[in-house]
Amino acid sequence: QKEVEQDPGPLSVPEGAIVSLNCTYSNSAFQYFMWYRQYSRKGPELLMYTYSSGNKEDGRFTAQVDKSSKYISLFIRDSQPSDSATYLCAMRAGFGNEKLTFGTGTRLTIIP
Amino acid sequence: ETGVTQTPRHLVMGMTNKKSLKCEQHLGHNAMYWYKQSAKKPLELMFVYNFKEQTENNSVPSRFSPECPNSSHLFLHLHTLQPEDSALYLCASSRSSGSPHQETQYFGPGTRLLVL
Numbered sequence: 001q002k003e004v005e006q007d008p009g010p011l012s013v014p015e016g017a018i019v020s021l022n023c024t025y026s027n028s029a030f031q032y033f034m035w036y037r038q039y040s041r042k043g044p045e046l047l048m049y050t051y052s053s054g055n056k057e058d059g060r061f062t063a064q065v066d067k068s069s070k071y072i073s074l075f076i077r078d079s080q081p082s083d084s085a086t087y088l089c090a091m092r093a094g095f096g097n098e099k100l101t102f103g104t105g106t107r108l109t110i111i112p
Numbered sequence: 113e114t115g116v117t118q119t120p121r122h123l124v125m126g127m128t129n130k131k132s133l134k135c136e137q138h139l140g141h142n143a144m145y146w147y148k149q150s151a152k153k154p155l156e157l158m159f160v161y162n163f164k165e166q167t168e169n170n171s172v173p174s175r176f177s178p179e180c181p182n183s184s185h186l187f188l189h190l191h192t193l194q195p196e197d198s199a200l201y202l203c204a205s206s207r208s209s210g211s212p213h214q215e216t217q218y219f220g221p222g223t224r225l226l227v228l
Contacts, residue, residue, distance in 0.1 A: 043220050043221045046217075102155040
Protein backbone atom coordinates (compact mmCIF):
# COMPACT_ATOMS: atom_id res chain seq x y z
CA GLN A 1 0.00 0.00 0.00
CA LYS A 2 1.33 3.43 -0.93
CA GLU A 3 1.77 5.87 1.92
CA VAL A 4 -0.22 8.49 -0.02
CA GLU A 5 -2.94 7.69 -2.54
CA GLN A 6 -4.11 10.24 -5.06
CA ASP A 7 -6.30 9.71 -8.09
CA PRO A 8 -4.15 10.71 -11.09
CA GLY A 9 -7.17 11.72 -13.17
CA PRO A 10 -7.28 13.29 -15.65
CA LEU A 11 -10.15 15.39 -14.37
CA SER A 12 -11.99 17.79 -16.68
CA VAL A 13 -14.61 20.24 -15.43
CA PRO A 14 -16.36 23.25 -16.98
CA GLU A 15 -15.29 26.75 -16.08
CA GLY A 16 -17.02 28.03 -12.96
CA ALA A 17 -17.52 24.59 -11.42
CA ILE A 18 -16.36 23.60 -7.96
CA VAL A 19 -13.41 21.21 -8.09
CA SER A 20 -12.68 18.67 -5.38
CA LEU A 21 -9.27 17.01 -5.20
CA ASN A 22 -8.45 14.40 -2.58
CA CYS A 23 -5.69 12.33 -1.05
CA THR A 24 -5.73 9.54 1.48
CA TYR A 25 -2.77 8.45 3.53
CA SER A 26 -1.80 5.63 5.83
CA ASN A 27 0.88 7.12 8.11
CA SER A 28 -0.78 8.55 11.22
CA ALA A 29 2.42 10.47 12.02
CA PHE A 30 1.76 13.00 9.26
CA GLN A 31 0.90 16.39 10.73
CA TYR A 32 1.75 18.93 8.03
CA PHE A 33 -0.19 18.87 4.80
CA MET A 34 0.43 20.76 1.61
CA TRP A 35 -1.01 21.18 -1.83
CA TYR A 36 1.30 22.06 -4.67
CA ARG A 37 0.25 23.19 -8.14
CA GLN A 38 2.44 22.26 -11.08
CA TYR A 39 1.94 23.80 -14.49
CA SER A 40 3.26 22.03 -17.53
CA ARG A 41 7.05 22.35 -17.83
CA LYS A 42 7.33 24.04 -14.44
CA GLY A 43 8.29 22.99 -10.94
CA PRO A 44 5.66 22.55 -8.23
CA GLU A 45 4.61 25.73 -6.41
CA LEU A 46 3.15 25.75 -2.94
CA LEU A 47 -0.55 26.51 -2.99
CA MET A 48 -1.86 25.67 0.46
CA TYR A 49 -0.33 24.64 3.76
CA THR A 50 -2.27 23.18 6.70
CA TYR A 51 -1.23 21.94 10.09
CA SER A 52 -3.20 19.10 11.68
CA SER A 53 -6.98 18.81 11.21
CA GLY A 54 -9.27 21.59 10.10
CA ASN A 55 -9.99 23.93 7.23
CA LYS A 56 -7.99 26.70 5.68
CA GLU A 57 -9.28 29.11 3.10
CA ASP A 58 -7.31 31.32 0.72
CA GLY A 59 -9.34 33.11 -1.92
CA ARG A 60 -11.01 30.51 -4.13
CA PHE A 61 -9.07 27.65 -2.51
CA THR A 62 -10.01 25.70 0.60
CA ALA A 63 -7.90 22.95 2.12
CA GLN A 64 -9.44 20.44 4.49
CA VAL A 65 -7.70 17.89 6.67
CA ASP A 66 -9.47 15.08 8.51
CA LYS A 67 -6.79 13.23 10.45
CA SER A 68 -9.27 10.77 11.94
CA SER A 69 -10.06 9.53 8.43
CA LYS A 70 -6.56 10.17 7.06
CA TYR A 71 -8.11 12.19 4.27
CA ILE A 72 -7.26 15.59 2.86
CA SER A 73 -9.06 17.68 0.26
CA LEU A 74 -8.55 20.75 -1.85
CA PHE A 75 -11.58 22.63 -3.13
CA ILE A 76 -11.41 25.18 -5.90
CA ARG A 77 -14.42 27.48 -6.26
CA ASP A 78 -15.33 29.33 -9.44
CA SER A 79 -12.70 27.39 -11.35
CA GLN A 80 -10.84 29.18 -14.11
CA PRO A 81 -8.93 27.90 -17.16
CA SER A 82 -5.77 29.18 -15.45
CA ASP A 83 -6.36 26.56 -12.74
CA SER A 84 -5.58 23.85 -15.30
CA ALA A 85 -2.51 22.11 -13.87
CA THR A 86 -1.42 19.03 -11.96
CA TYR A 87 -2.17 19.22 -8.24
CA LEU A 88 0.11 17.35 -5.87
CA CYS A 89 -0.68 16.62 -2.28
CA ALA A 90 2.28 16.33 0.08
CA MET A 91 2.67 15.67 3.76
CA ARG A 92 5.27 15.20 6.41
CA ALA A 93 5.58 14.09 9.96
CA GLY A 94 6.81 16.06 12.95
CA PHE A 95 8.81 19.19 13.29
CA GLY A 96 12.38 18.84 12.13
CA ASN A 97 11.60 16.03 9.71
CA GLU A 98 12.12 17.52 6.29
CA LYS A 99 11.03 14.50 4.26
CA LEU A 100 7.91 15.17 2.22
CA THR A 101 5.81 12.30 0.94
CA PHE A 102 3.91 13.12 -2.23
CA GLY A 103 0.89 11.77 -4.01
CA THR A 104 1.12 11.02 -7.72
CA GLY A 105 -0.71 14.23 -8.61
CA THR A 106 -4.10 14.84 -10.22
CA ARG A 107 -4.13 16.39 -13.65
CA LEU A 108 -6.94 18.95 -13.85
CA THR A 109 -8.30 20.68 -16.95
CA ILE A 110 -10.83 23.51 -16.72
CA ILE A 111 -12.84 23.74 -19.93
CA PRO A 112 -13.80 27.30 -21.00
CA GLU B 113 9.15 31.66 -10.97
CA THR B 114 10.45 30.93 -7.48
CA GLY B 115 13.83 31.92 -6.08
CA VAL B 116 15.22 28.53 -7.08
CA THR B 117 16.89 28.25 -10.48
CA GLN B 118 18.07 25.16 -12.30
CA THR B 119 20.31 24.67 -15.31
CA PRO B 120 20.16 23.30 -17.86
CA ARG B 121 16.39 23.14 -18.37
CA HIS B 122 16.74 20.31 -20.87
CA LEU B 123 19.46 17.72 -21.28
CA VAL B 124 19.94 14.82 -23.67
CA MET B 125 22.81 12.48 -22.93
CA GLY B 126 24.10 9.12 -23.97
CA MET B 127 24.64 6.31 -21.53
CA THR B 128 28.40 6.83 -21.52
CA ASN B 129 28.33 10.61 -20.99
CA LYS B 130 29.08 12.57 -17.86
CA LYS B 131 27.03 15.67 -17.14
CA SER B 132 26.06 17.82 -14.18
CA LEU B 133 22.84 19.50 -13.14
CA LYS B 134 23.04 22.76 -11.23
CA CYS B 135 20.67 24.32 -8.74
CA GLU B 136 20.91 27.71 -7.07
CA GLN B 137 18.59 29.18 -4.46
CA HIS B 138 18.30 32.89 -3.74
CA LEU B 139 16.03 32.57 -0.71
CA GLY B 140 18.56 32.39 2.11
CA HIS B 141 17.60 28.79 2.84
CA ASN B 142 19.92 26.26 4.42
CA ALA B 143 18.44 22.95 3.25
CA MET B 144 18.44 21.73 -0.35
CA TYR B 145 16.93 18.68 -1.99
CA TRP B 146 17.05 16.66 -5.20
CA TYR B 147 13.86 14.94 -6.39
CA LYS B 148 13.12 12.73 -9.37
CA GLN B 149 9.72 13.10 -11.04
CA SER B 150 8.64 10.36 -13.46
CA ALA B 151 5.31 10.09 -15.24
CA LYS B 152 2.48 8.75 -13.09
CA LYS B 153 4.75 8.29 -10.07
CA PRO B 154 5.06 10.39 -6.92
CA LEU B 155 8.02 12.68 -6.55
CA GLU B 156 10.93 10.60 -5.30
CA LEU B 157 13.27 12.21 -2.81
CA MET B 158 16.86 11.47 -3.76
CA PHE B 159 19.13 13.55 -1.52
CA VAL B 160 18.84 16.08 1.30
CA TYR B 161 21.50 18.55 2.38
CA ASN B 162 21.22 20.54 5.59
CA PHE B 163 23.83 23.25 6.16
CA LYS B 164 25.92 21.63 3.38
CA GLU B 165 25.88 18.23 5.07
CA GLN B 166 24.12 15.33 3.41
CA THR B 167 21.43 14.12 5.77
CA GLU B 168 19.57 11.73 3.52
CA ASN B 169 20.40 9.45 0.62
CA ASN B 170 17.30 7.57 -0.42
CA SER B 171 19.03 4.44 -1.78
CA VAL B 172 20.00 6.27 -4.93
CA PRO B 173 22.30 4.43 -7.38
CA SER B 174 25.90 5.57 -7.33
CA ARG B 175 25.65 6.80 -10.93
CA PHE B 176 24.02 9.86 -9.30
CA SER B 177 26.47 11.86 -7.22
CA PRO B 178 25.38 15.02 -5.37
CA GLU B 179 27.57 17.90 -4.34
CA CYS B 180 26.70 20.84 -2.11
CA PRO B 181 29.60 23.33 -1.91
CA ASN B 182 27.56 25.90 0.06
CA SER B 183 24.00 26.52 1.21
CA SER B 184 23.06 28.26 -2.03
CA HIS B 185 24.32 25.75 -4.60
CA LEU B 186 23.59 22.13 -5.26
CA PHE B 187 24.85 19.90 -8.05
CA LEU B 188 23.89 16.48 -9.29
CA HIS B 189 26.67 14.76 -11.21
CA LEU B 190 25.52 12.12 -13.66
CA HIS B 191 27.55 9.30 -15.23
CA THR B 192 26.74 6.08 -17.06
CA LEU B 193 23.02 6.63 -16.74
CA GLN B 194 20.35 4.25 -17.97
CA PRO B 195 17.34 5.05 -20.17
CA GLU B 196 15.06 4.51 -17.14
CA ASP B 197 16.77 7.49 -15.50
CA SER B 198 15.02 9.77 -17.98
CA ALA B 199 12.80 12.04 -15.89
CA LEU B 200 12.32 15.56 -14.58
CA TYR B 201 14.89 16.32 -11.87
CA LEU B 202 13.70 18.90 -9.41
CA CYS B 203 15.69 20.87 -6.90
CA ALA B 204 14.04 22.35 -3.81
CA SER B 205 15.14 24.39 -0.82
CA SER B 206 13.77 25.20 2.61
CA ARG B 207 14.79 26.97 5.77
CA SER B 208 15.42 24.77 8.77
CA SER B 209 14.50 27.02 11.65
CA GLY B 210 12.74 27.08 14.98
CA SER B 211 9.35 27.20 13.30
CA PRO B 212 7.98 24.17 11.43
CA HIS B 213 5.88 26.52 9.36
CA GLN B 214 9.03 27.96 7.80
CA GLU B 215 10.23 24.57 6.60
CA THR B 216 8.11 24.65 3.48
CA GLN B 217 9.99 23.49 0.41
CA TYR B 218 10.20 25.69 -2.65
CA PHE B 219 10.94 24.09 -5.99
CA GLY B 220 12.90 25.07 -9.05
CA PRO B 221 11.57 24.55 -12.60
CA GLY B 222 13.43 21.28 -13.06
CA THR B 223 15.78 19.77 -15.63
CA ARG B 224 14.12 17.51 -18.17
CA LEU B 225 16.63 14.69 -18.73
CA LEU B 226 16.53 12.21 -21.59
CA VAL B 227 19.01 9.34 -21.58
CA LEU B 228 19.50 7.63 -24.94
